[in-house]
Amino acid sequence: MEQDLCPKHANCPLFRGEMLASKKAQEIYMRLYCEAGEKGRNRCKRFILSEAGEAVPHNLMPNDTRSLD
Numbered sequence: 001m002e003q004d005l006c007p008k009h010a011n012c013p014l015f016r017g018e019m020l021a022s023k024k025a026q027e028i029y030m031r032l033y034c035e036a037g038e039k040g041r042n043r044c045k046r047f048i049l050s051e052a053g054e055a056v057p058h059n060l061m062p063n064d065t066r067s068l069d
């Protein structure tokens with residue numbers, strides 16, 4: 001459903017397929033985060049940082065092990 005899609009998807013390098021060589025892996029991330037509604041995107045580190053008005057490192061994964069601090 002449209003409202004399940006992350007509002008940041010158009011400019012998101014993960015969603016645009018620029019971060020992962022494997023299409024399969026990208027699909028899994030998209031299912032878990034980008035297309036999983038509010039619950040999905042609210043656990044995405046890219047989304048969280050962006051919502052906080054912070055610059056998002058290009059290579060930051062939704063489940064990156066780096067701290068957001």
Ligand code: SF4
Nearest residue numbers: 006009012034044047
């Ligand atoms: S959920 Fe995260 S990875 Fe997916 S489009 Fe939104 S910001 Fe990008």
